[in-house]
Amino acid sequence: MNNSTKLNKNIIIGCTGSVATVKLPLLIKMLLDCECPIKFVIKIVVTERAKHFFDSKDIPLGVQIFNDEDEWKMWSKRGDPVLHIDLGKWADVFVIAPMDANSLAKFATGICDNLLMCTARAWEPTKPLLFCPAMNTKMYDHPVTAEQIGKLKKWGYIEIPSISKELVCGDTGVGAMAEVQTIYQQILECFIPPPPPSPHSLIRPSEKIVAIDEIQIEDNRDLKRNHPEQKDIVAEKNTITGEEFYEHEIEKNDCPINITRSYGQQQQQTQFPSQSPVDSTNIYMGNTSAPQ
Numbered sequence: 001m002n003n004s005t006k007l008n009k010n011i012i013i014g015c016t017g018s019v020a021t022v023k024l025p026l027l028i029k030m031l032l033d034c035e036c037p038i039k040f041v042i043k044i045v046v047t048e049r050a051k052h053f054f055d056s057k058d059i060p061l062g063v064q065i066f067n068d069e070d071e072w073k074m075w076s077k078r079g080d081p082v083l084h085i086d087l088g089k090w091a092d093v094f095v096i097a098p099m100d101a102n103s104l105a106k107f108a109t110g111i112c113d114n115l116l117m118c119t120a121r122a123w124e125p126t127k128p129l130l131f132c133p134a135m136n137t138k139m140y141d142h143p144v145t146a147e148q149i150g151k152l153k154k155w156g157y158i159e160i161p162s163i164s165k166e167l168v169c170g171d172t173g174v175g176a177m178a179e180v181q182t183i184y185q186q187i188l189e190c191f192i193p194p195p196p197p198s199p200h201s202l203i204r205p206s207e208k209i210v211a212i213d214e215i216q217i218e219d220n221r222d223l224k225r226n227h228p229e230q231k232d233i234v235a236e237k238n239t240i241t242g243e244e245f246y247e248h249e250i251e252k253n254d255c256p257i258n259i260t261r262s263y264g265q266q267q268q269q270t271q272f273p274s275q276s277p278v279d280s281t282n283i284y285m286g287n288t289s290a291p292q
């Protein structure tokens with residue numbers, strides 16, 4: 001794609017003291033690739049611990065890297081730049097990849113004792129902020145992780161969830177940072193909408209998907225236990241809003257399930273499939289805006 005016809009966007013990549021910071025050069029490479037449909041200008045903000053996991057020689061010239069020292073060097077008198085504020089004004093999107101357990105906890109509690117956390121805390125809420133948790137499975141499994149991720153999502157930030165794989169420490173389990181390709185795709189989708197969902201979508205394009213915890217799926221025939229041939233629920237994510245929804249794939253379904261959608265005090269019941277049996281149907285389920 002010709003560079004002059006591309007969208008121009010400014011991005012901050014925040015890195016923390018997770019070993020997944022080793023992937024920073026790859027993410028930058030993908031974002032600067034001539035095949036990338038957006039022309040990005042990139043600035044990096046690192047914590048002191050993040051510096052341990054990459055060599056600045058692997059970062060292309062023209063990509064500025066900022067750390068805590070820069071923030072303090074820049075300001076000596078009134079009128080001097082305040083780096084964490086200026087970075088936030090400059091950028092169109094902010095991705096914290098990886099977000100380690102320590103920085104996640106700080107962000108979730110409002111602590112801003114370094115450049116990265118100050119930039120995050122001062123981030124304009126109308127602009128997308130994506131975060132990619134990355135930590136050992138044992139840390140990930142601690143209940144505080146889900147609580148803090150939930151808090152960030154509630155504030156409107158977009159989680160790019162951790163994946164399960166063999167971690168650098170040798171343990172296998174969830175907590176690894178999402179693949180760089182996934183992060184790249186999610187960044188693009190902040191500006192370029194993904195293709196429309198399945199034609200079988202239960203959610204019309206005009207409907208707004210809201211929090212998943214407001215959806216109840218009542219399996220009135222004990223679908224999964226008595227019908228092992230039924231495929232399991234696949235969690236999906238709306239890549240634009242970052243909110244989650246579910247896709248159920250039901251094959252040769254002759255036993256309806258009830259779907260309850262809650263809109264504040266109101267509830268709406270839907271039965272699926274509604275009438276006739278279907279061979280194979282995808283249903284995208286999510287809560288929708290209040291019925292008109």
Ligand SMILES: Cc1cc2nc3c(=O)[nH]c(=O)nc-3n(C[C@H](O)[C@H](O)[C@H](O)COP(=O)(O)O)c2cc1C
Nearest residue numbers: 016017018019047049050100101102103134135136
């Ligand atoms: C080799 C090594 C790898 C680490 N990897 C991770 C990690 O993947 N996730 C994590 O939450 N902490 C990890 N840590 C611990 C963090 O570096 C530590 O909590 C640090 O204080 C984080 O600081 P920061 O959030 O300011 O970057 C690692 C530590 C070491 C020594």
